[in-house]
Every structure is written in structure tokens, then in C-alpha cells.
Amino acid sequence: MDQQIAVNIANVSKSFGSFQAVRNVKLQLKEGEFFSLLGPSGCGKSTLLRMIAGFEEPSEGTISIGGLPMAGIDANHRPTNMVFQSYAIFPHLNVEENIIFGLARSGLSRSEKRARAEDMLAKVGLEGLGRRGAHELSGGQRQRVALARALVLEPKVLLLDEPMSALDKKLREQMQMELRALQRSVGITFLMVTHDQNEAMTISDRCGVMFEGRLAQVATPHELYQKPNTKQVADFIGGMNFFDASIKANGGEKLEVELPRFGQLSMDAHGVSDGVGAAVTIGLRPERVHVGSNRPEGADVAVPARVIDRAFYGETIHYYLELEGRADPLVASVTNFERADHFEIGDSVWSGFRGGAAVALPPK
Amino acid sequence: MTLDKNARLGLLLATPTTLYVLLLIAAPVGMTIAYSFWTQEFVDVTRDFTWANYREVFTDPLYRTLIFRSVRIAAMVTLLTVLLAYPVAYHIALNVKKNKAMWLFLVTIPFWTSYLLRVFSWKLILAQNGVVNSALLWLGVIDTPIDTLLYNSEAVVVTLAHAWAPFAILPIFVSLEKIDRSYLEAAKDLGEGPVRSFLRVTLPLSIPGIIGASMIIFIPTVGDYVTPALVGGSDGAMVANMIQVQFGKANNWPLGAALALSAVVCVTGAACLLVLCLKLIERSLK
Numbered sequence: 001m002d003q004q005i006a007v008n009i010a011n012v013s014k015s016f017g018s019f020q021a022v023r024n025v026k027l028q029l030k031e032g033e034f035f036s037l038l039g040p041s042g043c044g045k046s047t048l049l050r051m052i053a054g055f056e057e058p059s060e061g062t063i064s065i066g067g068l069p070m071a072g073i074d075a076n077h078r079p080t081n082m083v084f085q086s087y088a089i090f091p092h093l094n095v096e097e098n099i100i101f102g103l104a105r106s107g108l109s110r111s112e113k114r115a116r117a118e119d120m121l122a123k124v125g126l127e128g129l130g131r132r133g134a135h136e137l138s139g140g141q142r143q144r145v146a147l148a149r150a151l152v153l154e155p156k157v158l159l160l161d162e163p164m165s166a167l168d169k170k171l172r173e174q175m176q177m178e179l180r181a182l183q184r185s186v187g188i189t190f191l192m193v194t195h196d197q198n199e200a201m202t203i204s205d206r207c208g209v210m211f212e213g214r215l216a217q218v219a220t221p222h223e224l225y226q227k228p229n230t231k232q233v234a235d236f237i238g239g240m241n242f243f244d245a246s247i248k249a250n251g252g253e254k255l256e257v258e259l260p261r262f263g264q265l266s267m268d269a270h271g272v273s274d275g276v277g278a279a280v281t282i283g284l285r286p287e288r289v290h291v292g293s294n295r296p297e298g299a300d301v302a303v304p305a306r307v308i309d310r311a312f313y314g315e316t317i318h319y320y321l322e323l324e325g326r327a328d329p330l331v332a333s334v335t336n337f338e339r340a341d342h343f344e345i346g347d348s349v350w351s352g353f354r355g356g357a358a359v360a361l362p363p364k
Numbered sequence: 365m366t367l368d369k370n371a372r373l374g375l376l377l378a379t380p381t382t383l384y385v386l387l388l389i390a391a392p393v394g395m396t397i398a399y400s401f402w403t404q405e406f407v408d409v410t411r412d413f414t415w416a417n418y419r420e421v422f423t424d425p426l427y428r429t430l431i432f433r434s435v436r437i438a439a440m441v442t443l444l445t446v447l448l449a450y451p452v453a454y455h456i457a458l459n460v461k462k463n464k465a466m467w468l469f470l471v472t473i474p475f476w477t478s479y480l481l482r483v484f485s486w487k488l489i490l491a492q493n494g495v496v497n498s499a500l501l502w503l504g505v506i507d508t509p510i511d512t513l514l515y516n517s518e519a520v521v522v523t524l525a526h527a528w529a530p531f532a533i534l535p536i537f538v539s540l541e542k543i544d545r546s547y548l549e550a551a552k553d554l555g556e557g558p559v560r561s562f563l564r565v566t567l568p569l570s571i572p573g574i575i576g577a578s579m580i581i582f583i584p585t586v587g588d589y590v591t592p593a594l595v596g597g598s599d600g601a602m603v604a605n606m607i608q609v610q611f612g613k614a615n616n617w618p619l620g621a622a623l624a625l626s627a628v629v630c631v632t633g634a635a636c637l638l639v640l641c642l643k644l645i646e647r648s649l650k
Contacts, residue, residue, distance in 0.1 A: 055549060075552045088550035092568045097650060101564070102554030153554065 004031040005067070006189040007052060007157055012061035013213075014047050021047040023213040024061070029157065034183050034190045036200035039210035040236070045193045046161060048210075052191065053159050054078045066156045081150035082159040086166070087142045089134045095121070095145050096130035102153045120148040123182065140171050147179075151186060158183075160192040164199055176203050197237050201225065209233050225285075227270060231361045234283045241289070241330050243282040243358075247274055255360055257282060261325050262301040267355040272362050281361040288357035289332035291319055293341060295350045302352025305330065307343045319343060321351050399621035409617055417622035427606065431627055434602040435634050437517050437524075437592075438585040442578050442638070444525040449532035449577065454566075456533075457540035468537070471530050479527060483594050486523040490514040490595065515597025523591050532577040539573025540566070563649060571646040578638055586631045603627045 007029040014022040022044040029035050037045040050056045052063055054075030063070045065079055081102070090098050099117040108116070114130075121127055124144040129137075137145065143163060150158055163179070164172045180203045183190045194200050200207045201221040208218045217229040228234035231242065248264060249256035255269040257280060265282075272280055290296035308329060309320035315336055320329040330351055334340060343349055367375070403412040421427045456467045474482060489495045490513040497509040513519065543566060551561040589604035596602065603623065610620030 053553060055552075074557075075549070076555045076557055080553075082550070082553045084546045084550060086544060086546050088544065088546035090547060090550070090565060092646070093650060101551070102556075104560075104564075105555065149554065 005029070006031045006033075006065065007191070008062075008064040008067075009048070009052070010062050010064070012048070012051065012058045012063060014044070014051060014056060015059045020213050022051070022058075025210075025213075025215045027208060027215060027218065029189055029191060032187050032189055033205040034180065034192070034203060036192045036194055036204040036207045037210060038194060038197055038200040038207050038236075041195055043210040044213040045210050049082075049159050049161055049191065049193045052157065053080050053082050079156035080159055081153050081155040082161065083143070083146045083150055083163050085162045087146040089137065089142050089145050089149075091134045093134060094130065095126065095132045095134070095137070098134065098145055099130075099149045099152055101149060116152055117148075120152045123151070123185070124148045125178070139167050140175060143167065143175060147182065151182075151188065155188060157189045157191055160190060162194055163192065164194070164196070172199070179203060201237070209236060211236075227359060228283065228361065229271075231281050231283070234359070234361055239286045239331055239333070241284045241286065241328075242361075243284065245280050245282045247272075247276055247278045247280055250275060255280075257360070259301065261303050261323060265301050265355045265358065267358050267360055270360045270362075272360045283359045283361050284353055284357060286318065286331040286333035287316070287335070288353050289321075289330060290350075290352050291321070291332045291334055291341075291343065292350050296352045298354065299352030300355045302350050305349055305351040307345050307347045307349060310343070310345055317342070319349075321349065323351070396621045396624060399617050400625050402618045404616050404618045407615060414618075417618045418626065420619060421622050421626045427603075427623060427626075430601065430603040430606050431630050433517065434586045434604070434627065435630060437520055437600075437602060438582050438631075439634070439638070440521045441524040441528065441585045442582045444521060445528050445532045445581050446536070446574055446577055448525065449529055450536055450570075450574075452529075453533045453536035453540055453573075457537050457543075468534070471533050474526070474530060480590065482527055483523055483591050486519070486526070487514065487595055490519055490522075514595055515600065517596065517600040519595040519597075520592050520600040520602070523595050524585055524588065527591070528581045528585065531580045535576035535580065536570060536573040539570045539576070543569045568646050568649045571642055575639055575642050578642065579635060582635060582638060583631060586627065586634075 005028050007027075009025055009027040009029075012022060012025045013020065025044075025048060037048060039045045047056060051058050052065070052070075054070065054073060054077075057071070070078060090101065093101065096114065096117045099120055100113040103113045103116065106113070117130060118127075121130060124147050126141060126144050126148070129141070132141075134142075134145075143166075146163075147158075160179075164175060167175060176199060179190075183203075192200070192204070201224070204221055206218060206220055207224055209216045209224065211232055217224060217233050219227070224233070224237055228237060228240075234240045234242075243259050243262075245257040245259045245265075247255065248258050250269060250272070253269055255267050255272060256264060257267065258264055259282065267282070274280060290299050290302075295302050303323060305321040305323050307319050308322045311318040311320075316333045317336055317340075319332045319334065321332060323330055332351060399409070400417055401413050401415075403410050403414045403416070452471070456464060456471075460467055487494070491497070492509045492511050492514070494513070496513060497506075500506045501509065547565050547569070548561060551565045556564060586602075587604045589602065589608055592600050592602040592605055596605075604627075607620050607624050607627070610616045610623060614620075
């Protein structure tokens with residue numbers, strides 16, 4: 001069964017003077033999904049969010065929510081609610097008054113409103129804190145109040161603008177899981193803007209990556225990581241080693257490439273349609289690089305290398321490998337298994353990988 | 365007694381101010397209190413303790429009228445000034461995007477001329493052959509000049525409201541400027557239009573500025589005597605004019621001192637009442 005479309009963004013552009021913040025974005029958010037807009041700061045993701053909320057009008061294109069075009073409809077009349085980056089908890093009101101702020105014209109009685117506030121407080125894990133003043137809340141509590149205040153209005157879409165950026169790492173990880181659980185329990189479409197790729201990958205059903213106002217790729221976190229569309233996306237999502245290669249044969253499905261030093265390799269074409277002799281960029285995730293004292297078994301290609309640096313992350317160890325004839329070090333991420341081989345700086349090792357582990361990246 | 369370095373530095377920094385306050389504020393106030401309990405005998409003051417001065421202040425209807433009128437005029441000035449200053453402060457804080465400093469600079473321009481000159485210019489504006497009457501005559505709105513514009517309490521209110529405007533604009537501006545824009549966006553996002561956003565978020569968050577402005581205007585205005593002396597006439601005379609008379613022409617310092625201290629007590633009471641009212645308004649806006 002096809003899911004309903006909650007938000008339809010059709011060819012939307014936004015300019016501020018001569019600066020184009022958003023360029024011709026097409027995107028559909030499905031009913032009940034958790035979608036993240038991911039990108040470096042200044043890529044236009046927040047502007048897109050603000051256009052959906054109604055704080056900015058698109059210069060071109062249309063935004064529809066639940067099938068209704070939103071052009072000319074002010075933020076206060078849109079079926080969207082927002083969790084602001086600063087949370088914007090009204091300082092002169094207590095928690096409960098903050099939560100029922102938006103219910104002022106709902107026609108509900110005072111006791112009904114309070115019951116809804118109680119209900120929301122329980123959902124976000126703040127039972128009994130309704131009387132707390134806004135200034136008595138911790139960062140995590142402020143975020144929960146902001147969520148409750150927005151969700152109590154049962155919006156068609158909940159917009160979250162960098163909701164975790166004010167929290168410390170530990171709390172952020174906890175809130176990410178809670179946010180995910182909350183989204184599943186209320187079943188409302190969540191659209192989150194973030195520059196943190198880990199955050200986007202952990203909690204989203206789908207992500208959209210934006211660069212310079214353009215939507216570069218929309219995919220599930222898994223697909224985004226394994227099959228990035230462009231070098232830019234590959235570079236932004238996780239670590240990636242890049243190789244300049246040339247095409248030896250292109251069978252449409254399969255691609256034969258020649259990698260300097262490593263030799264010939266067969267891999268998925270992944271949309272690369274260039275013919276024989278064309279240059280192509282090959283991406284390889286650090287954890288797909290095999291490192292061993294001997295030539296790694298199962299690797300399609302392998303060359304000798306030398307460890308020039310090492311970074312210990314606990315569950316993984318990153319080796320920076322110097323390869324003859326290659327300027328950038330090859331980064332290899334090795335899981336810190338019980339019986340994993342450990343190497344020291346200066347050790348001579350072998351590095352290799354399988355063709356299936358590499359991804360061919362179209363030249364933009 | 366030994367003091368650490370910080371404590372000594374603190375003492376050093378606080379000493380000039382402390383001396384200044386003791387010499388120029390505490391001492392005169394102490395003397396005023398002393399005088400208010402001394403006895404006036406013809407042209408001399410004897411140091412005999414008496415309640416007579418206070419009795420006179422509270423029983424003579426003239427003094428009571430003057431104190432009440434002063435408080436009433438000051439309250440009206442405060443109300444009018446805050447009402448007129450709020451939109452200006454709001455505009456500079458929330459609508460002006462660049463050159464805020466220039467706007468604030470423009471607000472201070474009236475201070476470039478002396479207070480006295482500004483009061484005199486209101487005389488020119490409100491006089492029988494002044495600007496207002498000439499304009500109305502020329503426009504044909506009236507046939508004969510209105511002679512009730514000047515020398516009454518309304519003239520005092522108008523003049524003082526003009527004089528105090530910058531003092532009201534600045535604190536209100538500061539409190540509005542401090543309001544995080546995301547609060548206003550949040551109010552809009554939660555379904556409120558501009559008017560109700562203002563009443564539910566902007567106004568309550570600017571109450572501290574309004575309280576500040578009200579105190580800055582109300583307290584000195586009660587004691588103002590230049591403006592009522594120049595544009596108030598007998599109908600607009602305030603308690604400070606009477607205090608001046610007691611210390612001057614009437615040469616009754618003890619009565620003047622008692623009058624001054626009674627006025628201080630009344631002003632304090634009225635100021636507390638004013639703050640209480642504003643706090644109640646703030647609560648009712650929730």
C-alpha cells in the first residue's frame with residue numbers, strides 16, 4: 001500500500017537578494033515517517049524548514065501539506081508545529097502554561113487543557129513537573145517541554161530545527177532514542193534539520209542531504225551510507241577513501257576499473273554510464289579496508305603499505321596507511337576484536353579490499 | 365585586622381562613593397529629618413522636639429491637596445509617557461534592522477537643549493498667542509484663542525511627558541531588545557496572530573522595562589517644581605512648589621522639612637502601589 005504524502009515540496013527555490021539559499025528542491029515526506037534534512041551549515045536546510053513552517057515564503061515553487069497548498073497561509077494557520085533550536089520556552093510561563101499556550105483558542109475548558117498537558121507531560125517523561133518555572137529546567141527538560149508544546153496541538157508535521165545541538169553528547173544520544181520512540185508512538189510525521197550525520201542516520205527513516213541549496217540525495221540511512229550518489233555526499237556521510245580510477249569496461253550493471261597501484265577491479269556500475277577510458281572516482285569506506293601482516297585473504301586487490309599513524313577509538317582503531325604513489329593516507333578502520341592484530345606506527349602491512357566493497361561515484 | 369588584596373582593593377574603590385553618599389545624601393536627609401521635628405518660633409528655629417509640623421501637614425487641607433495632586437499629576441505623566449514611549453521603543457527594538465544606534469541617538473536629541481528651555485518652549489506652544497492657538501485660528505477651527513491651554517495641571521502633564529520621553533524609551537527598548545526573536549516565532553507557530561502574540565508574549569516580557577521606566581519618571585516627577593512653576597499656574601502647583609515656599613518666602617524650615625518627608629513617604633507608597641499594579645497586569649496576561 002502506498003503511504004500518503006504528508007508534505008509535498010515541488011520545485012521550491014528561495015532567494016535572499018542575490019543569494020540563493022534553496023535551489024529547486026523536490027521532496028515528498030510520507031505520512032508518519034521520520035525524515036532528516038542533513039547538510040553543512042548554510043546549505044539551506046533551515047530555510048527549507050522555515051518555508052514549511054510558514055516563516056518564509058518560497059520565491060518559486062509550492063509547498064503542500066496534507067494535499068493543501070500552503071502559499072499565502074501564515075505560520076499561525078499552518079498544520080505544522082516547530083521545536084526551535086533554542087527551544088523558545090516562554091520564560092514568563094511555567095511548564096504547563098507553556099504546553100497549553102497553543103490551545104488558547106481550541107475551545108477546550110481549562111480542565112480539559114490541563115488534562116492534555118498532563119497527558120503530554122507523561123509522554124515526554126516529565127510527569128509532575130507542570131508547575132516548574134521555565135528557568136528551573138535543564139537542557140533536556142526544555143527540549144521535552146518544547147516537544148510537548150508542539151505535539152499537544154497534533155500537527156500534521158512536526159518540524160525540529162537542530163533539536164539536539166544544545167545538549168551534551170551523552171544526553172544527546174539518550175534524547176535521540178527517546179525522540180525516535182516518541183515519533184513511533186504518536187505516529188506524526190517528523191522533519192528534523194541537523195548537521196550531525198550520526199544523529200540523522202540513527203533516528204531517521206529517510207534522510208535528505210543538502211549542499212549549497214540543492215538536495216543532493218534522498219535515501220534511507222543505510223543506502224546513503226553504502227551507495228552515496230556523489231563524492232560530496234560520500235565525503236559528508238562518514239569517512240571515505242577516494243581513488244581516481246579509469247574505466248576499462250562498462251557493461252551497464254558491472255564496471256571494470258583500473259586503480260593506480262591496486263590494479264584492475266570489478267564493481268557495481270551504480271549509475272556510472274561513462275565509457276571506456278573515462279575517469280571515475282571510487283569510494284571505499286575505512287571499515288572495508290582489510291589490514292594484515294600478510295596479503296589479506298578474500299581481498300580482490302591488495303598492496304603493501306606502511307602504518308604512519310594510529311587513532312584509538314575504543315571499539316575501533318583507525319590506521320593511517322602510506323601507499324607508494326598515493327598522496328593521501330589510506331584510512332582503515334579495524335574493529336577492536338578480542339583477537340585482532342594490532343600494529344604499531346612504522347609497521348609494514350598489507351592493505352586490500354573487495355570490489356563489492358567499493359562504490360563508483362558519478363562525477364557529479 | 366588584616367584584609368586580603370581583593371578586599372583592600374574593594375574598599376579603595378568603594379571609599380570615594382561612600383564618602384560622597386554620606387556627605388551629599390545621608391547628611392542632608394538627616395538634617396531634614398532633624399529640622400522636621402524642631403520648632404519654628406517667629407524667625408528662629410529652636411531645637412525643641414515637636415510633632416506640630418507633621419500635624420499641620422496632615423490636617424491642613426492645602427498640603428493634603430498638594431500632595432495628592434502631585435501624585436496624581438506624576439501618575440498621569442507616567443501613564444502618558446509610557447504609552448507614547450512604548451511604540452517608539454517597540455519600533456526601534458523590533459522593526460529597525462540597521463542603524464539602531466542612530467535611532468537611539470535621535471531619541472536623545474531633546475537633551476541637547478536645557479530642561480528649562482524645553483519647558484519655556486511649551487509656554488510658547490500653549491500660550492494664548494502661541495503655536496497651537498495660531499494654528500487653530502488660521503485653520504478656522506476657532507474664532508478666539510483658547511486661554512485655558514496654559515497654567516493648569518494638564519499643561520504640566522504634557523510638558524513633563526515630553527521632557528521624560530527618552531527616559532521611558534530607553535528602558536523599554538532594552539527590555540524589548542532582550543526578547544529572543546524565537547519567542548515571537550514560537551507564539552506565531554503555536555497559532556497566535558500578531559495582536560495576541562503581543563499581548564501574551566511581548567508585553568509580559570517587557571513589563572520589567574515598563575516598571576523601570578515608570579519608576580524613573582514617577583519618582584522625580586512628583587517632586588518637580590520648575591515645570592509647575594512655569595506652566596502650572598495656581599491650579600497646577602505641586603507639593604515641591606510649596607516646599608520651596610516654606611524654605612524661601614515663608615521661612616518656615618521645619619514645616620518645609622516635614623512636608624518634604626511626608627511627600628517622600630507618599631511617593632514611596634504610591635511607587636510600590638504602581639509596581640504592584642504592573643505585576644498584577646503581568647499576571648493577568650498569562
